[in-house]
Amino acid sequence: MNTGEWPTWAERSLSGARLQTYATAAGGRSAAIRLYWWNIEVSAAFYGPLHCLEVALRNALHGALMHRFGRPDWWSIAPLDADGARLVSDAQTKCGRRINHRPATADDVVAELSFGFWVKLLSRRYDRTFWVPALHRAFPRGSGRRDDLHRQFTTMMLLRNRISHHEPIHHRRLEADHATLFRLLDLLNADLSAEARQLDRVPTVLKQRQDTCAGLRTPQF
Template sequence: MSADHQTTEAVFAAMSRARMSNYLAACDGDETAALELYTWNSQVSAAFWETLGHVEVALRNAIAARLQLRHLHRRRTGSWLDDRHQELDPKARHDIRKARNRVRKKHKPVSDGQTIAELTFGFWRFLLAKQYNTGIWPDLARGFPHAPDKARHTVEHPVKSLHEFRNRLAHHEPVWDKPLAAHHQDTCDVLGYIDPGLAAWVDKNCRISELLLICPVTRPHP
């Protein structure tokens, strides 16, 4: 048995045949080719994680800044995270409580900054949902000054798509057969809505476009 074959067998055994079945099917049962595709899938997933990290931080900061300004303009005391006027839904308020508890468990000061850092991508994604269309959205819209319009769904659509895609990445699922170019465009759009300079910087350092050119198999989507 060659060293390369031994390596392939070791990877298949560690990762499981069931997990590798998607890649084997795409490569007509060729184990070497399937392992190459699996490697590429890992690389493109990692590249998306890098870019999505920038998207998540920029998105939460843009939304949090607008909610803080909204809070101040209404001359409210405390923090917008207190939500004393119950403008956020019960799930969002629960998420805030959980985030503050996580901060306490880390023995850190329960500041707005620490709490915001503990809130998930899903928290921010759902603040763009339809239920907030006539409530907080008019203020949130100002956090995306370079969007082509002020329609809520213009921002929500790519963020929702990225949130769902991020969950696939988090579970280490195959993504080689997903519309990766479209997901990449979603990251560029969201960042561009916030600040075109930010979008240009992220794209300059992004590895996704290069990797899409060297996928070892023909993908069903661009």
Template sequence: MADACRHPEAEARREWAERWLSQSRFSSYLELCNDDVNKALELHEWNLLLGRALMGDIAHFELALRNAYDRVLTERFEGSEHWLFDANSPVTRPIMRKSKIKKLRDVNLVNRRAVNDARGRAHNPANPNQVVAGLMLGFWAHMTDRSRERDLWIPYLHAAWPAGTDRTKLNLKLEAINKLRNRVAHNERLFNPGLDGYSPMKIDADMLALFQALSPEAHDSIYGSSKKTTVEKFLEDHPAPIDVEL
């Protein structure tokens, strides 16, 4: 009965919205908006705008992270080639660790594949600067996980961070930033994070603090002395069309 009472214009809008976004995707927005097609489309666009704001912070942070890691590895790694290309590099050489089921695995296998892929995309695959620029955020984020503590964190990467930085806590924040980045890149829903703990509000605050730790001058030049995060400023200028959590 409710379907029969729908306005033809709203039905037409729903039809093209479902073709554009997919029925399953749009239905999640419709459910939150009490089946109001216009409100659901507004919420979807608001979500994209939030992602656009977050992607700026992610880009600033990713540049700081990869260049800091490249710098300390270049300064400290004693090899015959750049740390990306040297066979003995702690980033790419085989490092065998036992998995949870006690099976040996090479934790750097994924790194070698990532470097090879980046070299394949580079205009000059022998130029380390081009390869470094072509590596994804996930590559850098995973360099601080537990399996690489002895080989990477202790001798190299700790030097990129303020003295006393806790690797475990840092790694959790980097993993969350990378997950948020992937959600933004795939236009996924960013609000109402639920039980997974990936709150864009918290992650953005952590990301800006880490950016300031890596490159305080760049951070202050971009963000000034404001104590508000990008998400907080976004909410002031772009209130959500419905009540959501961030």
């Protein structure tokens, strides 16, 4: 039912309650809808660099742990905690359901494991078992303090999750998020980071926020 506060299409499909948070941030209903579109635009722009970061992290950590334990399914003998072991088991089950013509490979399981799984491997819980003997080597340009690295990757994971669940990110310090993302990508693979920067449109979209919300440009997904 249209309350009269929003166009019928917006009330019905986007939800007036959801749009009200944008109205508060933008200072009005018309600007709220434009901010909503810009939020999608900037979320889409972040998707590519975040994709590179997540895939680079999981492959780097997988490579280091595979070398440490001497087998591609290192999780079979590594001292994962109960939650980590559960996530691996869930990933194996999902692979088994999706791939019914052959056994799931280690690469299948690696691709199925969540960003959160890989970020947790950098936590204090695994400092002596994974970080000290193996995972610090996943960052060829140096990593700094493990706890700082874990904190920064956690920030990126939360940003990625908000984008994946279509949540607002316009209120975040997105310039700082962008800088953190590429700083981490530089640590993992400087060549990939340089390539991603050539394709990155986040800085351009950030600069266009004011004009978009003022109605001076039309955002693009």
